[in-house]
Amino acid sequence: MAQALPPPITESDYLPVDPEAAKLGQLLFYDPILSGNRNVACATCHHPAFGTADAMSLSFGDGGIGLGPDRRADTENPPQDRVPRNAPALFNLGAREFNVLFHDGRLENDPDLPGGIRTPMGADMVAGFDSALSAQTMFPVLSRDEMAGSHSSNDIGRAVRQGLITGPDGAWSRIARRVADVPAYLADFQRVYPHVRTADDLAFTDISNAIAAFMALEWRSDTSQFDAVMRGQARLSGDAADGMDLFYGDAGCVACHAGPFQTDHGFHAMGAPQIGPGKAATFETHQRDEGRFRVTGNPADRFAFRTPSLRNVALTAPYGHAGAHASLQQFLADHGQPTQARFDRALVRLDAPVDADFAVMDDPAQVADIAAAVSVPMPILTDAQIDSLVAFLETLTDPASVDGRLGVPDTVPSGLTVPAVD
Structure with missing residues (x-):
């Protein structure tokens, strides 16, 4: 006997989103500046052209060239290994009930913890992430095979290899400084986040929060x-x-x-x-x-x-x-x-x-x-x-969610190449 259909989705099922933060997050999501070798963006493996994934079983992050089914190893700078799991889709991650992320659930909201989020970082977890969706951004940028790259090729990969994640010389701080050094980004963060007054105030958590706002707004899916x-x-x-x-x-x-x-x-x-x-x-x-x-x-x-x-x-x-x-x-x-x-x-x-x-x-x-x-x-x-x-x-x-609300930017403030389908 068939079960009853679930109740329809309503506005109350979603967390509120700051549209200005989402616009800033859109640029960061498509900007390779967050990767160690400045060659991989979040959108490289999560592109709307491929249903917010990449149409590959397992992709190449750092060391790959091309996009989607055309992505392949760069023979001049080959990857060390494939990304070990299939890139998941990003739809409805701004809904209140999405409290557990990644294929193995290693990241989840936990109100019993001081920061409200349980992660493998444990005691090294820093405060300031708005949600589990924001906190998930910290993992790809620390992964050699996804965005960080090899310790021999850039300072981010080197910091990760040395176990320097938090602190002034840690990988997150280095990424934040890169972004703050771009005048247009710093101006946007100062406009959207009042606590960011100088470049030194910009933290990796601010970057993550903006990206999370973008994903929550862009790929909300409830009009199928x-x-x-x-x-x-x-x-x-x-x-x-x-x-x-x-x-x-x-x-x-x-x-x-x-x-x-x-x-x-x-x-x-x-x-x-x-x-x-x-x-x-x-x-x-x-x-x-x-x-x-x-x-x-x-x-x-x-x-x-x-x-x-x-x-x-x-x-x-x-x-x-x-x-x-x-x-x-x-x-x-x-x-x-x-x-x-x-x-x-x-x-x-x-x-x-x-x-x-x-x-x-x-x-x-x-x-x-x-x-x-x-x-x-x-x-x-x-x-x-x-x-x-x-x-x-x-x-x-849901065509509206597949197309997205803000779309793919033509350019990003860093001047790096936006991942795009030919």
């Missing part, structure tokens, strides 16, 4: 066809209606993809294939990614990953924490049924894949471990049911 259905203003028909009945009924999707944003914000092991470098400590050599377990240490969390929201999901391929499935049809056929998995490395979207990228999937014992951890087994779906579910998921596409 399905939103009209939830508001009682429209009805679905044909395959889309059948797919909605399956989603909220026999297919069991709503067990995890609940609520108005189609996520329970929980963590579930669903048997998604593991490709790429994996997540390992510096003393480890494996290519596994055990997901939530690396955060909690609880064996029950092995291979569990955060339930993604399904807003605009038809535009955000490939799918899974490692982007191992190229299409919704392929993903739905395998979802929660890893023993029947039809994983095909030929369909994986990687630039110049090598055997090492598939080390886990080539090891029957590791594949069996992933399969054994599945916590929410799903029914095996027929091709017709999959087609119906895809038709329903397409009704979650």
Whole structure:
């Protein structure tokens, strides 16, 4: 029997956004100035042309050139490794209920902590982030393979390698000084944030707060066809209606993809294939990614990953924490049924894949471990049911959110190149 549809989204579901802060954040989001080698912007891996992701299974951050499916390793300055997880979409992150971020949930709001945010930084966490959405910005800029770059190539990467994150010589302060040294940015921060009176007052948290305001405003998604259905203003028909009945009924999707944003914000092991470098400590050599377990240490969390929201999901391929499935049809056929998995490395979207990228999937014992951890087994779906579910998921596409409110700037104050599709 089908469950009732979730309640419609209202204005009260979102945190308020300062539009002037969002305009400043727009420039910073598209400006490579935040990266160690000034060659990677937030938009490099989260571009609206690719549904706020990058259309790759696993991307190259520092050391990559090009954008989206055309991104490849720079032969003159090659990356040290791929980014280990698929770039997640950024829709509705300004909604109040989005309190847990990243595939493994390593960042979350926690009112019991002094700063209100729980992160792997622990005692090194600084005050001043407006929200978890703001705080998430601090991780990509510290990642060698995403934005920081190698210690041998720039001062940011060097500070990260030395463990200098906070403090006057830390990576965050160095990034903030770069931005403050651009007169147009300093003037904008002085206008938007009254506490910024001089260049020395500009902190990395101010940069993060502006970027968070931009993301919250730009990619709010609540005017899709399905939103009209939830508001009682429209009805679905044909395959889309059948797919909605399956989603909220026999297919069991709503067990995890609940609520108005189609996520329970929980963590579930669903048997998604593991490709790429994996997540390992510096003393480890494996290519596994055990997901939530690396955060909690609880064996029950092995291979569990955060339930993604399904807003605009038809535009955000490939799918899974490692982007191992190229299409919704392929993903739905395998979802929660890893023993029947039809994983095909030929369909994986990687630039110049090598055997090492598939080390886990080539090891029957590791594949069996992933399969054994599945916590929410799903029914095996027929091709017709999959087609119906895809038709329903397409009704979650919201053109207004995909286009964005502010768009892609032509230029940024640093004068660096804005990531853009040719």
